[in-house]
Amino acid sequence: MPLSEAEELEKNDAPREDDAENVLSVKGITVGFGSKIILQNLDLDVKRGEVLGFVGGSGTGKSVLMRAILGLTPKRAGSISVFGHDLSSASEKQRKTIERRWGVLFQQGALFSALSVKQNIQVPMREHLKLSPRLMDELATLKLELVGLPQDAADKLPSELSGGMVKRASLARALALDPDLVFLDEPTSGLDPIGAAAFDSLIAKLSSTLGLTVYMVTHDLDSLHSICDRIAVLGQKRVLAIGTLDDMMKNDDPWIKSYFRGERAMRRA
Numbered sequence: 230m231p232l233s234e235a236e237e238l239e240k241n242d243a244p245r246e247d248d249a250e251n252v253l254s255v256k257g258i259t260v261g262f263g264s265k266i267i268l269q270n271l272d273l274d275v276k277r278g279e280v281l282g283f284v285g286g287s288g289t290g291k292s293v294l295m296r297a298i299l300g301l302t303p304k305r306a307g308s309i310s311v312f313g314h315d316l317s318s319a320s321e322k323q324r325k326t327i328e329r330r331w332g333v334l335f336q337q338g339a340l341f342s343a344l345s346v347k348q349n350i351q352v353p354m355r356e357h358l359k360l361s362p363r364l365m366d367e368l369a370t371l372k373l374e375l376v377g378l379p380q381d382a383a384d385k386l387p388s389e390l391s392g393g394m395v396k397r398a399s400l401a402r403a404l405a406l407d408p409d410l411v412f413l414d415e416p417t418s419g420l421d422p423i424g425a426a427a428f429d430s431l432i433a434k435l436s437s438t439l440g441l442t443v444y445m446v447t448h449d450l451d452s453l454h455s456i457c458d459r460i461a462v463l464g465q466k467r468v469l470a471i472g473t474l475d476d477m478m479k480n481d482d483p484w485i486k487s488y489f490r491g492e493r494a495m496r497r498a
């Protein structure tokens with residue numbers, strides 16, 4: 230009898246012991262474009278069930294790192310393990326199984342403009358699952374509810390939605406396959422403070438009720454304060470520091486100090 234995809238994964242690439250704690254483990258990765266090195270020998274662990282906020286100056290490589298983890302940008306060295314499985318040695322089939330367990334919300338939402346919200350949510354279902362149209366409609370309805378969108382949003386085009394609704398629709402698409410891990414690239418950018426706070430609460434609620442692990446690139450100090458269990462700071466081509474907000478407040482690196490204890494941070498206090 231042929232092995233299921235999950236059995237295939239187990240058989241060929243047994244999870245390492247630290248899988249129990251780390252959903253994602255990046256070891257010594259280097260990424261560059263031409264002669265420009267963006268990330269060098271970078272290490273990062275993301276723990277199961279945590280909300281990790283990722284910050285860093287503009288252009289330090291936060292999006293590049295996320296894209297490298299997702300396999301969209303090639304790395305020159307190092308290894309990336311997700312759910313205990315090394316992505317470089319995974320077969321295509323194993324990779325697909327791993328991809329089914331993560332969801333991604335790209336910057337600006339990245340919804341397909343010619344597809345309705347419902348069809349956008351169903352894109353990952355079409356790619357990874359074989360379901361009847363009726364079941365896919367039922368699932369899309371559930372996802373809309375989960376992210377707090379009204380059912381009449383289902384047949385709208387992205388251009389007919391407000392910025393906050395686009396973010397929610399993108400989140401619904403990221404959650405389409407009931408992932409264990411979600412990557413969010415600046416989910417609250419472009420939202421007004423009330424919309425951003427509502428989106429933060431939604432992420433916190435989903436993380437606690439669904440046990441989701443959240444990897445969130447953000448510039449939003451409010452998000453860092455309100456929902457992140459840990460914060461990682463990218464700088465000098467690596468993770469400069471990782472820890473709780475308290476740890477960041479005590480850190481004396483000049484960039485970290487000005488970010489967390491500078492004028493902007495003090496204004497929000």
Ligand SMILES: Nc1ncnc2c1ncn2[C@@H]1O[C@H](COP(=O)(O)OP(=O)(O)OP(=O)(O)O)[C@@H](O)[C@H]1O
Pocket residue numbers: 262267285286287288289290291292293294
């Ligand atoms: N495909 C590419 N080819 C060449 N250079 C690239 C490419 N993608 C990104 N870069 C460069 O890599 C660097 C890091 O970019 P990245 O978008 O990851 O920064 P970021 O930390 O996400 O910035 P921001 O906070 O402004 O979004 C930048 O100098 C960018 O120009």
